[in-house]
Amino acid sequence: MDLTVRPIEESEFDTFHAKMARGFGGDPDPKDDPSFFREIIEFDRTVAAFDGDEMVGTGGAFSFDLTVPGGVLAMAGTTIISVQPTHRRRGVLRAMMKAHLEEVRRRGEPLAGLWASESSIYGRFGYGQATDLHQVKLDAGTIEFSGDAPAGAVRLVEPDEARASMKTVYERIRPTRPGMLSRSEAWWTGRMMYDPEHRRRGRYAKRFAVYTGPAGVEGYAVYRQKDKWDDFPEGEIRVSELMAATPDAHEALWRYLTRIDLFPRVEYWNLPVDDELPWRVVEARRVRRQVWDALWIRLVDIPRALQGRSYRAEGRLVLGVRDPFMPDNDGRYLLEAGPGGVTCARTSDDADLELDVSALGALYLGGRSISTLARAGWVRGDAVTLATAGALFAWDPQPWCPEIF
Ligand SMILES: CC(C)(COP(=O)(O)OP(=O)(O)OC[C@H]1O[C@@H](n2cnc3c(N)ncnc32)[C@H](O)[C@@H]1OP(=O)(O)O)[C@@H](O)C(=O)NCCC(=O)NCCS
Incomplete structure (x- = not known):
């Protein structure tokens, strides 16, 4: 396979639209007016995979503002992901996700989010189940x-x-x-x-x-x-x-x-x-x-994402984060929430809490019990740390995403 990944030109829209529909096992509905889809699709944010000249994978992003606890942050809505049945399990999705998340980082969006067709796919790319319905x-x-x-x-x-x-x-x-x-x-x-x-x-x-x-x-x-x-x-x-x-x-x-x-x-x-x-x-x-499960969240810029939400409690926590898919995010981050506001930056201090970036995504919107994640082995820390982290990340109301994208 001679694989390249790039955004599509406007002239490639029809092929992209058809390949996406076929990737999900269907066809574009001839009765549908494609201009609606054309209008919401962001051409420069598409990621199409080609084997030579043949388009074999589709993906893209919608530029959203996401409400986070106590604030709003830019989120890339990862979407329209499909690989043609002839080309599956050969790394096409992996290549598209690399290109997509690098583009999110270049744009300076701290978060990406998606709805998953199957809950087995996206944990490996650093997304965590942040909301339920x-x-x-x-x-x-x-x-x-x-x-x-x-x-x-x-x-x-x-x-x-x-x-x-x-x-x-x-x-x-x-x-x-x-x-x-x-x-x-x-x-x-x-x-x-x-x-x-x-x-x-x-x-x-x-x-x-x-x-x-x-x-x-x-x-x-x-x-x-x-x-x-x-x-x-x-x-x-x-x-x-x-x-x-x-x-x-x-x-x-x-x-x-x-x-x-x-x-x-x-x-x-x-x-x-x-x-x-x-x-x-x-x-x-x-x-x-x-x-x-509903919205999955992926932290792309960890300090900006953690600093961009509010916390209901005051506290100081060093998070040791592993990010196998974006390894330059690996490291320790000091999160401090106090009366003067929130700061988050890299630190050389020892970690209080160890977790994967996907677990951080699951916790991020305040809808998960940290002790549940700890019992399941997703988060590691002593009882005092877990209590501090639980108080920091919890939020009311629970997160909810009203629509699939
Ligand atoms: C899901 C889909 C995009 C995967 O594409 P792919 O090119 O086969 O994926 P890759 O070969 O890059 O696989 C990457 C990894 O994900 C795993 N994976 C891919 N699809 C998976 C699935 N459906 N369930 C579980 N694991 C899956 C692979 O085993 C591989 O794991 P590894 O990195 O641990 O080896 C493709 O199967 C597809 O188009 N499905 C139908 C449409 C769909 O469901 N799209 C997702 C919309 S949210």
Whole structure:
């Protein structure tokens, strides 16, 4: 194999698009408008692998701002990774990941992040499972709310009005929840609002429910419905996104979604793991939840990443980090969080805590128990150090990433 890796030219878009679809076992949908994908793809951030003249691998990055505990940092969203079935297990992905992470470093982004098709792939490249999600299924007839209905109103609105309200709510919540991503106008158009019939899989068009309270729009739910009749109505509601900036919006939107006649099956693929829905209802068990890993984080510039988030406690910790895939990150880093702020720099002091960069990625957004990772052998340190590190890295709310990219 004569392997080279480079960004694509705009003229290579069609081949890239087709190869990516085939890498996932499909074809580009001829009914899809490729201009949306063309608009969000960043050509200079693509990594395509060639065997001679043949394109055999695709990859790229979206430039996001990621909410981290107490701040926002630039994150390369690692994406559209595929290798043609004829060229697998020969190091093509490894070569593309090298090129991708070197580019992230050249740009000065401290973090990379991704959603993994298989959880076995990306640990070796330094990514750690930083967030989880709850896939929930509700049988609406069993959902009884314990509190009073909020005073505001839920309205169904058309896409144009919905878009403006959704952006307002999203931007209100985004700084408060680690794991959330910036959304460009092209992203709103091509991802959130895009709703051609062939994408609905037998469901109706997206519905946009907006909750307005005394202070204006406070939340929204985007969902699709599917008719189903047996002897009784068994219709389904699939929520694609629910954002509530206030407790009232949360209660009102879930009451609304579970009280639509003929549609008793309600599903949401991505409830935050610390969502209050189970606590709002009389029988929490009726909110059936299944856990999945969601956003994976990779620290590319360790001092900037650690200095760029806040810590709930004060403390001093020397981290001994191993990074087999980017070995020049190997070393010891002194993290100090105090009343004057946070600093992180390389040090020659002995390490208190030893860990791989992927474990640091898992801990980074504050959603992991350090003692769990220590028991599983991912982190090594004495009990006092683990208690200090646990207090430093923990965060509330839990991290949550609302969308796959
Ligand atoms: C996943 C995929 C990109 C891997 O590409 P590849 O060129 O075969 O990977 P490489 O040969 O560079 O392998 C690199 C390492 O990852 C491992 N690996 C690759 N794919 C793996 C998988 N699916 N499960 C477990 N390990 C995997 C290899 O064994 C190798 O391990 P090593 O470095 O310890 O020897 C390819 O199988 C693919 O296109 N799959 C379908 C699309 C997909 O799932 N894309 C990922 C989207 S998030």
